[in-house]
Amino acid sequence: MTPKFKAQAGTFESSDIMVLIEPVAEGSGRQVDISSTVMLQFEEDLKTCINQVLDVMEIENVHLIAKDKGALTPTIKARVETAVKRSLGIQEGTL
Amino acid sequence: MKNALGVEIPEYIDGLGELQPYQGVWNSVLKGDVASQTVPTVLKAQKAHVSKMCDSLEDAIKKSQPFDGMTVSCHHHLRGGDGVLMQAIAILDKMGIKDITLASSSLTSAHDGLVPYVESGMITRIFSSGIRGRLGEIISMGKLKHPAVIHSHGGRVRDIMSGRIKPDLALLAASAADEEGNATGAHGPSAFGSMGYADIDARYAKTVVVVTDNLVEYPCVPPSVRQHFVDYVVTVDSIGDASKIASGTTRITSSPMDLRIARIAATVIEHSGLFKNGMSFQVGAGGASLAVAKFLREDMKRKSIQGSFMIGGVTSYGVDMLEEGLFKAIFDVQSFDAAVSTSVLNNPQHIEITCDQYANPNNCGAMTNKLDVVVLGALEVDVDFNVNVITGSSGEIRGASGGHSDTASGANLSVVVCPSFRGRLPIIMDRVHTVVTPGESVDVIVTERGVCVNPSKPNLAAALKKAGVNVVDIRDLKKEVDSMTGIPAEKKLGDKIVALVEYRDGTIIDVIKNVTNLE
Amino acid sequence: MAKKKRRSMLYIPGNNPAMIQQAGVYGCDAVLLDLEDAVALNQKDAARILVRSMLETVNFYDTEVCVRVNNLQTPFGLADLEEIVPMQPDNIRFPKTESVQDVKDFMKEVRRIEKEHGITDPKMTIHVMIETAKGVANVYEIAACEPRIDAITIGGQDLTADMGIVKTPDGAGIDYARKRIVMAGKANNLDVLDTVFADVNDDEGLKEETEYIKKLGFAGKALINPRQVDPVHEVFNPSENEIRKAYRVYSEFYKNTKAGIGVFAIDGKMIDAPVVQRAVTVLEYANIDIKDIEKSLD
Numbered sequence: 067m068t069p070k071f072k073a074q075a076g077t078f079e080s081s082d083i084m085v086l087i088e089p090v091a092e093g094s095g096r097q098v099d100i101s102s103t104v105m106l107q108f109e110e111d112l113k114t115c116i117n118q119v120l121d122v123m124e125i126e127n128v129h130l131i132a133k134d135k136g137a138l139t140p141t142i143k144a145r146v147e148t149a150v151k152r153s154l155g156i157q158e159g160t161l
Numbered sequence: 162m163k164n165a166l167g168v169e170i171p172e173y174i175d176g177l178g179e180l181q182p183y184q185g186v187w188n189s190v191l192k193g194d195v196a197s198q199t200v201p202t203v204l205k206a207q208k209a210h211v212s213k214m215c216d217s218l219e220d221a222i223k224k225s226q227p228f229d230g231m232t233v234s235c236h237h238h239l240r241g242g243d244g245v246l247m248q249a250i251a252i253l254d255k256m257g258i259k260d261i262t263l264a265s266s267s268l269t270s271a272h273d274g275l276v277p278y279v280e281s282g283m284i285t286r287i288f289s290s291g292i293r294g295r296l297g298e299i300i301s302m303g304k305l306k307h308p309a310v311i312h313s314h315g316g317r318v319r320d321i322m323s324g325r326i327k328p329d330l331a332l333l334a335a336s337a338a339d340e341e342g343n344a345t346g347a348h349g350p351s352a353f354g355s356m357g358y359a360d361i362d363a364r365y366a367k368t369v370v371v372v373t374d375n376l377v378e379y380p381c382v383p384p385s386v387r388q389h390f391v392d393y394v395v396t397v398d399s400i401g402d403a404s405k406i407a408s409g410t411t412r413i414t415s416s417p418m419d420l421r422i423a424r425i426a427a428t429v430i431e432h433s434g435l436f437k438n439g440m441s442f443q444v445g446a447g448g449a450s451l452a453v454a455k456f457l458r459e460d461m462k463r464k465s466i467q468g469s470f471m472i473g474g475v476t477s478y479g480v481d482m483l484e485e486g487l488f489k490a491i492f493d494v495q496s497f498d499a500a501v502s503t504s505v506l507n508n509p510q511h512i513e514i515t516c517d518q519y520a521n522p523n524n525c526g527a528m529t530n531k532l533d534v535v536v537l538g539a540l541e542v543d544v545d546f547n548v549n550v551i552t553g554s555s556g557e558i559r560g561a562s563g564g565h566s567d568t569a570s571g572a573n574l575s576v577v578v579c580p581s582f583r584g585r586l587p588i589i590m591d592r593v594h595t596v597v598t599p600g601e602s603v604d605v606i607v608t609e610r611g612v613c614v615n616p617s618k619p620n621l622a623a624a625l626k627k628a629g630v631n632v633v634d635i636r637d638l639k640k641e642v643d644s645m646t647g648i649p650a651e652k653k654l655g656d657k658i659v660a661l662v663e664y665r666d667g668t669i670i671d672v673i674k675n676v677t678n679l680e
Numbered sequence: 681m682a683k684k685k686r687r688s689m690l691y692i693p694g695n696n697p698a699m700i701q702q703a704g705v706y707g708c709d710a711v712l713l714d715l716e717d718a719v720a721l722n723q724k725d726a727a728r729i730l731v732r733s734m735l736e737t738v739n740f741y742d743t744e745v746c747v748r749v750n751n752l753q754t755p756f757g758l759a760d761l762e763e764i765v766p767m768q769p770d771n772i773r774f775p776k777t778e779s780v781q782d783v784k785d786f787m788k789e790v791r792r793i794e795k796e797h798g799i800t801d802p803k804m805t806i807h808v809m810i811e812t813a814k815g816v817a818n819v820y821e822i823a824a825c826e827p828r829i830d831a832i833t834i835g836g837q838d839l840t841a842d843m844g845i846v847k848t849p850d851g852a853g854i855d856y857a858r859k860r861i862v863m864a865g866k867a868n869n870l871d872v873l874d875t876v877f878a879d880v881n882d883d884e885g886l887k888e889e890t891e892y893i894k895k896l897g898f899a900g901k902a903l904i905n906p907r908q909v910d911p912v913h914e915v916f917n918p919s920e921n922e923i924r925k926a927y928r929v930y931s932e933f934y935k936n937t938k939a940g941i942g943v944f945a946i947d948g949k950m951i952d953a954p955v956v957q958r959a960v961t962v963l964e965y966a967n968i969d970i971k972d973i974e975k976s977l978d
Contacts, residue, residue, distance in 0.1 A: 075726050080584060081698035104585050106555050107649030136584030138645055141697040144733035148726045417906035418702060609705040
C-alpha cells in the first residue's frame with residue numbers, strides 16, 4: 067500500500083516519538099530519517115523497529131521522519147502504525 | 162598493572178607521575194600508609210599592621226607572582242553562579258601565564274568558559290571532583306594535555322595534604338570578608354552558606370587571596386576562613402550571579418517516579434535496623450535522593466524518632482527537620498539554598514565544618530565515618546553494585562564524584578536511589594562505564610522496579626523481605642530492564658586516557674578513555 | 681484465593697507512553713488505562729493503538745489492569761473494543777452505563793470479538809460505570825444482569841453534570857447515588873468503587889473523603905495522580921490495633937473450630953460468623969495469610 071496523505075502521530079514528550087509520513091511517488095522506495103535523544107545507543111534498533119512495522123503493513127513507498135525522545139519499542143510500533151493508518155486514510159487523526 | 166576491580170592502570174602518566182592501583186575500600190588505612198606523604202603548610206611571616214588590601218583582582222594575582230606551571234585552586238561554593246574563577250583565568254592568560262594546573266573543588270556550568278583555555282593549552286591539568294557541560298565533552302575528546310584527575314571531596318583534602326595537589330595561588334571567593342581576610346559565606350548579598358571546601362586551600366596554598374564583593378568592617382564574623390592564612394584581600398564588583406549561587410528554598414520533586422523510588426528507599430531505611438533514636442543521616446540535594454528526606458521526616462514523626470545529626474550538602478529541607486527537632490545538629494560542609502545561609506549564621510546547632518572534618522580519609526574524625534545512613538544518586542550501577550556518577554551514556558564526562566565514595570564507605574547503610582532506566586537508557590549494567598564508588602561500599606540499590614541488596618548483607622535482605630519490600634536479584638532486574646529498553650550500542654572509545662578517577666585514598670580506581678563520536 | 685484489593689485505581693491517560701510504561705510500579709492496586717475522557721477527540725485512534733501495543737509487552741506486575749473504552753454511542757466505542765478485547769486486560773470499564781440494554785449491547789460486541797479471536801474461556805471482567813441519573817435509577821437491574829460484571833463504579837463529575845448541579849467538597853449531590861450504588865453492588869457481591877478526588881494537592885481532603893466512602897462500603901477509589909495512592913491506602917489499611925484484634929479473633933476461631941466448638945467468646949463478647957468474616961477481611965488488607973496463622977497453631 068502507498069500512503070496518500072501527509073500524516074503524523076505521537077508527541078515530542080519524553081518517552082514518546084513523533085512520526086511524520088510524507089507520501090512519495092510509486093516506486094521511489096522507503097526513506098526513513100531518524101533523530102533521537104538516544105541516537106548513539108539505539109539508532110540501529112530504531113531503524114529495525116520502524117522497518118518491521120512498515121514491512122507488516124506492506125508500505126514500500128514512503129518518506130518517514132521520526133523524532134524520538136527515548137520511546138520504548140511498543141510506543142515506537144504504535145506511533146508508526148498510527149501514522150501509517152492515518153496516511154492511508156484508514157483512520158482520522160491530526161494532520 | 163591491574164587494580165582490585167581488574168582495571169588496567171598505567172604505572173606512570175606523563176605530567177602526573179606514578180600511579181597506585183586501587184586495592185579495596187579500606188586497604189590503605191589497614192596498611193597504615195596514610196600520613197607518610199603529608200607536606201608542611203606554608204610559613205608566612207609578616208610585619209605588624211601591613212595592609213593586605215589590593216586594588217584589583219589583577220593586582221592581587223600579580224602580587225602572588227604567578228609563573229608558568231603554577232597551580233591555581235578555588236572552591237565551588239558559588240556553584241553555577243561563580244564569577245571569580247573565569248575572571249582570574251582571563252587575567253592570568255593576559256599576563257601570558259601558561260601550563261596551569263587548575264584545582265577547583267568542583268567545576269560547574271559556570272565554567273564552560275574554560276574551554277578555550279584548555280584548547281589553547283593554557284590550562285594543562287585539572288583536578289576536580291566534578292566536570293560538566295562542554296568542558297567535560299572536550300576533555301572526553303582528549304583536548305586537555307594531561308588526563309584530568311577526578312577526586313572525591315575527602316580525597317581532595319588528602320591530595321592537598323599529601324602534596325599531590327600543591328596550590329600556588331588560592332582564590333577564595335567570599336560573600337563577606339574583612340581587611341585581614343576573615344571571610345564567610347554566611348551573609349552578604351551573595352551569601353552561599355558554609356565555606357567548608359575553602360579551608361584546605363587556605364591552609365596549604367602558597368598565596369591565599371580572599372575575593373569578596375562585600376567588604377565588612379573588621380572583624381568579619383563568623384570567620385570561616387581565618388586571617389592568619391590569608392595573604393591578600395580584594396574587592397570586586399561581583400563574585401557572581403546571586404540567583405544562581407543560592408536561590409530561595411529547595412523544593413521536593415513532583416516527579417511521581419522519583420517520589421515512588423524515594424518512598425521505597427525510606428521504607429528500606431525504616432526496616433534496616435538503623436531507624437532509631439540517635440540515627441545520623443545524609444541525603445543528596447535533588448530528585449529522588451532529597452525526596453527520601455520528605456518520607457523519612459514523616460516516618461520519624463509517626464514513630465517519634467529523634468535523630469542525632471545530619472551532614473552534607475544541606476538544603477532548606479534539612480534545616481526544617483533540624484528546626485522541628487527531628488535531628489539535634491547539622492554539620493554543614495556545603496549549603497544549597499539561601500535559607501540555609503541564614504541557619505548557618507543564626508542557629509548554633511547548625512555547624513559549619515571543613516571538608517577535612519567532613520570526609521578526609523586520612524584523619525581520625527571524619528563525619529562520614531560516623532554516619533548511619535546515606536542516600537545517594539547514580540548515573541549507572543552494575544551487577545557488582547559499583548556506581549558511576551561521572552560519565553554519561555556516551556562515555557563522556559558529565560558529572561561529579563563529590564562526596565559519593567566518601568559517604569558510601571563511611572555509612573553503615575549506603576542506599577543508592579535511581580530509576581531502572583532513563584529515557585530508554587538502562588541504568589543497570591554488567592559493568593558501569595566508570596567506577597567512582599566501588600560496590601564493596603554500596604549496600605542497597607533502590608529502583609522503582611525492585612530493591613537490590615548487596616549479597617554481602619544477607620541479613621539486611623532478609624529483614625527487608627520480611628517487611629514486605631520487593632527485594633530482587635540485581636541480575637534478574639537487569640534482564641528485565643534490558644528486555645524493555647533493548648541493549649544500547651557499544652560506546653565509541655579510543656585508546657587515550659583522558660581522565661583518572663582517584664579513589665578517596667589516592668589510588669586509581671578507574672580510567673576514562675576518550676570518546677570518538679563526540680563533536 | 682484472597683479477593684483482589686481495589687483500594688486505589690489510578691487513571692492513566694491512554695495516549696501517554698511515559699505513564700503507561702510505568703503503570704505497574706506506582707504501587708496502586710489497579711490502573712485504569714483511559715481511552716475516554718483523558719484522550720483528545722483527534723487522538724482516539726493513537727491512544728487505542730498505543731494501549732493495545734503496551735498491553736502486548738509491558739509488565740504490570742500484580743497491578744490489576746483495566747481499560748476504559750468509549751461508549752458504544754460514540755464513533756470510537758466499537759473500534760476500542762476491536763482493539764482491546766483481544767488483549768484481554770483484567771477488566772474493561774464501560775462508561776455511562778444507563779440500562780440493562782446498554783450492558784447487553786456492549787457484551788454482544790465483547791463476546792463476538794472474543795469468539796472471532798478464539799478466546800473461549802475469557803477471564804476479562806466488566807466494570808460498569810454509573811454516571812447519569814438514569815444509570816443510578818437502573819443500577820439494581822444493571823448490577824444483576826451480567827455475571828462477568830465484578831465491579832460498579834460511580835463517575836462523580838459526569839453525574840453532577842447530568843444532574844445539573846455543582847460537585848461540592850461535601851459530595852451532597854451524589855450522596856444518594858453513592859449509597860444506592862453501594863447497595864446494588866453489595867446485593868450482587870460486586871466491588872463498588874468511588875469517583876476521583878480532583879485536588880491532587882489536598883491530601884487531607886482526599887483522606888477525609890476516602891474515610892467517608894470507606895464507611896459507606898466502597899472497596900476503593902479512583903485516583904488521578906500517583907501521589908494520591910499512599911493517602912488512600914493509609915485510610916483503607918487497618919490500624920495495628922485492628923490487626924491485633926483480627927489476629928486474635930481468627931486464632932480463637934481456628935482453635936475452637938478444631939475442637940468442634942461453634943460459638944465462643946473473647947473477653948465476654950460472643951464471636952459469631954460475621955465477626956470472623958470481618959477479621960478475615962482485615963487480615964487480608966494487612967497482607968497476613970490466614971494459612972500462616974493456622975500453621976502457627978497446628
